Amino acid sequence: MSNIAGYDYGTSRAARSPVTLEELRALEASAGFTAADAVALRQAHQALGPQAEAMVDLWRAEIARQPHLVQSFCTPDGVPDDRYRAAVKQRFVQWITDACTKPHDQAWLDYQEEIGLRHTPAKKNRTDATQTPPLVPLRYLLGFIAPVVLSVRPFLDGHGFSAADVEAMSRAWTKAVLLHVTLWSRAYVRDGLW
Amino acid sequence: MSNIAGYDYGTSRAARSPVTLEELRALEASAGFTAADAVALRQAHQALGPQAEAMVDLWRAEIARQPHLVQSFCTPDGVPDDRYRAAVKQRFVQWITDACTKPHDQAWLDYQEEIGLRHTPAKKNRTDATQTPPLVPLRYLLGFIAPVVLSVRPFLDGHGFSAADVEAMSRAWTKAVLLHVTLWSRAYVRDGLW
Numbered sequence: 001m002s003n004i005a006g007y008d009y010g011t012s013r014a015a016r017s018p019v020t021l022e023e024l025r026a027l028e029a030s031a032g033f034t035a036a037d038a039v040a041l042r043q044a045h046q047a048l049g050p051q052a053e054a055m056v057d058l059w060r061a062e063i064a065r066q067p068h069l070v071q072s073f074c075t076p077d078g079v080p081d082d083r084y085r086a087a088v089k090q091r092f093v094q095w096i097t098d099a100c101t102k103p104h105d106q107a108w109l110d111y112q113e114e115i116g117l118r119h120t121p122a123k124k125n126r127t128d129a130t131q132t133p134p135l136v137p138l139r140y141l142l143g144f145i146a147p148v149v150l151s152v153r154p155f156l157d158g159h160g161f162s163a164a165d166v167e168a169m170s171r172a173w174t175k176a177v178l179l180h181v182t183l184w185s186r187a188y189v190r191d192g193l194w
Numbered sequence: 195m196s197n198i199a200g201y202d203y204g205t206s207r208a209a210r211s212p213v214t215l216e217e218l219r220a221l222e223a224s225a226g227f228t229a230a231d232a233v234a235l236r237q238a239h240q241a242l243g244p245q246a247e248a249m250v251d252l253w254r255a256e257i258a259r260q261p262h263l264v265q266s267f268c269t270p271d272g273v274p275d276d277r278y279r280a281a282v283k284q285r286f287v288q289w290i291t292d293a294c295t296k297p298h299d300q301a302w303l304d305y306q307e308e309i310g311l312r313h314t315p316a317k318k319n320r321t322d323a324t325q326t327p328p329l330v331p332l333r334y335l336l337g338f339i340a341p342v343v344l345s346v347r348p349f350l351d352g353h354g355f356s357a358a359d360v361e362a363m364s365r366a367w368t369k370a371v372l373l374h375v376t377l378w379s380r381a382y383v384r385d386g387l388w
Contacts, residue, residue, distance in 0.1 A: 026260070026262040026334075027333050027334070027337050028337075029260050029262075030260060030262070030263060030333075030334045030337035030338050030340075031337040031338070031339075031340040031341070032256075032340050032341050032344070033340070062226075066220070066223050066224060068220040068223075068224070069224060120387060121387075135386075135387060137387065137388060138376075138379060138383055138387055138388050139221050139224075139376050139377075139379070139380075139388055140221070140224045142336075142372060142375070142376040142379060143221050143222075143224035143225040143372060143373065143376055144224050144225070145225075145339075145372055146224075146225040146226050146227070146368060146369045146372050147225070147226050149368065150226070150365055150368060150369075171344055174340060174343065174344060175340045175344075178336060178337060178339055178340050179337065181336070182332075182333050182336040182337055183333075185332060185333070185336060185379070186333075188383045188384060188387045188388070189332055189382045189383055189384065190382060190383065190384055192329075193314060193315075193329060193331065193332055193382045194331060194332050194333055194382070
């Protein structure tokens with residue numbers, strides 16, 4: 001059992017995803033995600049796992065510079081909710097390890113559904129009993145894919161991997177991030193259009 | 195005036211985007227898109243412009259290998275609608291040039307709204323008077339970002355650019371593609387959640 005509050009991966013507290021494994025395989029194919037990418041991600045985790053908090057700190061610093069992003073973490077008084085930020089951060093750090101190591105099975109699908117819902121009025125704030133805005137607008141979730149994929153390479157360099165391996169790991173990370181956020185987007189989309 | 199059928203950029207036939215320029219600047223910031231990226235994209239166009247059709251051919255070949263992707267181009271009989279495929283291809287090729295060269299102004303915003311709508315039941319098939327499925331599911335639009343961003347580098351190599359310039363152009367392309375698809379996603383999303 002995890003010590004991370006609200007980390008409901010693989011538990012009955014997580015949502016059930018309506019996405020089938022067959023639909024997931026088609027989505028993986030559209031992103032070009034293969035078994036080789038899963039291997040590259042596990043290899044990448046040797047470097048990224050120990051640096052996961054530093055990666056989140058880098059992204060958080062970027063979020064902090066942008067009022068339209070940081071407001072998702074603010075109380076009704078407009079000040080950052082540090083308890084909420086800390087709780088989300090622990091799960092965000094764990095997400096990096098999970099993204100590199102977890103098999104793309106039903107438990108993984110279910111937790112992506114849960115993460116998506118936690119960014120929308122359906123479930124935002126509920127896990128942590130907070131009063132921040134009820135939504136992270138989808139456009140910021142999608143836009144922020146760019147810094148998350150474009151910042152990974154320095155965390156892979158200098159760990160004894162060949163240049164070709166770093167390239168393969170960076171590409172696998174890009175595909176994996178896109179798959180995750182695509183699954184998170186489901187909670188935002190009109191019926192039948194996802 | 196353009197010779198490309200249905201290419202309504204900058205015309206009154208394009209949709210009006212409800213996204214404000216202020217909201218666009220915030221979205222650009224979330225993707226880390228800066229004036230330097232716009233410069234890098236114009237530079238990239240020296241290489242990508244003349245190869246735009248080859249890039250689309252590469253992506254189209256990938257789409258053709260995946261039944262769940264190619265079905266968006268098929269008639270009710272389940273065979274590819276070649277006239278529709280050809281019409282969309284011309285606009286897809288033009289999109290590469292536009293993505294590299296057009297300023298992010300109201301006309302650009304409006305045409306992104308139009309492109310988004312043309313992937314949903316609101317407007318798919320209407321421009322080309324076709325009877326293909328009324329939807330490109332959002333998940334495939336998002337998943338396919340991966341091949342579109344990860345395939346650009348070979349088209350930038352070998353054109354006399356420095357390695358640093360190719361890197362900057364590749365990063366700018368990644369951010370630009372994410373911005374475009376993010377704007378296209380608006381047409382799919384529940385009211386108030388985009």
